[in-house]
Amino acid sequence: MGAPPQSSNSTPLNVLIVGAGCAGPVFAQVLTKADPRHKITLVERHHTLRTGGQQLDLKAEGVRIAKGLGILDALKGACVHETGMRFVDNKGKSLMRLGINDSSHQGNSLTNEYEIMRGDMVQVFYEGSIAERKRIDDQGENEGSLTYKFDTTVTEMENSDEGVAVTFSTGQKEYYDLVVGADGQGSRTRRTTFGPDIEAKAFQSIGVHAAYYEIPREFDDNDARIYFGTDSRMVMTRSGDRSKTQIYLFVMNNKERHEKMRVVQKQPLEQVKKAWTEMYDDAGWDCRRFLDGLKTTNDFYTTELAQVHMPKLYSGRVVLLGDAGYCPTPFTGMGTTLSLIGSYVLAGELARHGDDVGAALQAYHENMRQPLKIYQKLPGGGTKFYPSSKLGIKIANVLVWVLSSLQLHRLAQWAIGMVGGNKSEWDMPVYPELNMNVDKEVSEDKKKQ
Secondary structure, eight states: OOOOOOOTTOOOOEEEEEOOSSHHHHHHHHHHHHOTTOEEEEEESSSSOOOOOOEEEEOTHHHHHHHHHTOHHHHHHTBOOOOOEEEEOTTOOEEEEEOOBOTTBOOOOSOBSEEEEHHHHHHHHHHHHHHHHHHHHHTTOOSOEEEEEESOOEEEEEEOSSOEEEEETTSOEEEESEEEEOOOTTOHHHHHHHHHHHHHHHEEEEEEEEEEEEEEOOOSSSOEEEEEETTTEEEEEEOTTSSEEEEEEEEESOHHHHHHHHHHTTSOHHHHHHHHHHHHTTSOTTHHHHHHHHHHOSOOEEEEEEEEOOSOSEETTEEEOTHHHHOOOGGGTOHHHHHHHHHHHHHHHHHHHTTOHHHHHHHHHHHTHHHHHHHTSOGGGSSTTOOOSHHHHHHHHHHHHHHHHTTOHHHHHHHTTOOOOOBOOOOOOOOGGGOOOOOSOOOHHHHHO
C-alpha cells in the first residue's frame, strides 16, 4: 500500500539521523512510510553496521510497532529461543526457575517472547528501512531518498529554530531541516547540543558497572542463569539456542568498586580485563571458568549503567531519540521498546503537524512523558536490594528456594526485587498519517486463545 496523500502545504524535510543502532533505522523506516518525499541521511561512525553486542528483547508497544512496519516476522526468525531463567547458588544448584514472559507485558521476567541478539536486531531494522525505500522507488516515486553513510561523524552543528548547518568528518557541509540524535547512552549529539550542565544532570548513574563478553557454549539447556555473589557481585549467563554463551558481570552498589571502575574503564583494554578478573576471581560458582574465556574473547565491552532524564527532548531543530534521550538501563528491559515508541511518536507528530516542525517536536516531548514515566522505572525499586555478605546471600537464596518450592513465584520475585510484568498503562496514540496498522493484540499466546 502506498503512502497516504500529503496536504498541499506540507513540505518534505531534509533529515539527518545520527547513529545506525536500533533507533535510527527504525525512525528512518517510519518516516519514509509517512511521507516518501522526505530526504533522509543516516550517518554511523563505524565503518559498517555494528553487529556485535548482547541479547535484547522487544515487548508491549514495541511489538505492535514492529508488526505495523512489516518486520515482526523477521524479528521472530532471529529469536534466540531462550527457554527461561534460573537463579542458582554458588554450586550451580537451581533455586528458582521462571518461564517466558509474553510480549504483551512490559515486565521483568528477563526471558521474553522476543529475545534477539543485538546484531541480528540491528540488521533487521536496517534491512527494513532499505526495503521500505526500495518498495516506494519501485512504485515510481521520484522524490525523497534514504542514504546510509558509514565511517562518518558530525564534527560541528550550528543549530537554530529553522534548521541545522552540519559539518561532517569528511569535510562536507550540509543544511538540514531536522537532526535526530540516535547515538546511544553516551550521545555526543546530546552533549554538544545541550551543553555540560544539562548533560551532567541528565546522565544519572544507577551505581552499577557491567562487563559483557562471549565464550564457547557452557550449558546443555537453553535457560539463562543468574547468580548473586558476595561483595555486591552478580553474574548472568545467556545461551539460548546459540553456539556461544553470553557472560554478564555486574558490580552492584559498591561505592569503592564503583569509583575504581570509573577510572579503570578509561584504561587500555588489557588493564580493564585484568581489573574485572581480579574482582571476580573469588566470586564463586563457575566464575573462574568464565574468566578463562575473558582472556581470549574479542568482543569484551564494559560500561557504567545509567539512565538519561532530559528536561526537554529537543533544542531548536535537534531532537533526541532512544537511549540518547531516555536510556532506561538494561535492568528495565525496555530500551529497545522505548526506541520504537519514540520513533513512532516522533514520526507521527511530524506527519500530523506538517510544516510546523517546532510544534511537532513539542508534541513529541509531551507525548513521551507518560511512557517514560512507566518504562524507566527500575524493577523492585532500584538496585539497592542486592545482598552483599555471605549471610545475606545465604538468607536470600534460602528464601527464594522456599518460596519457589511452594510455587509462590510472584512472592519470590518480590523478595529479590524483580516484580514487574504488568501490562502497559499507556494508551499509545494512533497516527493514521503513518500508514501503519498498529494492532493492540499481537502476542502469539493471545492468538491461540
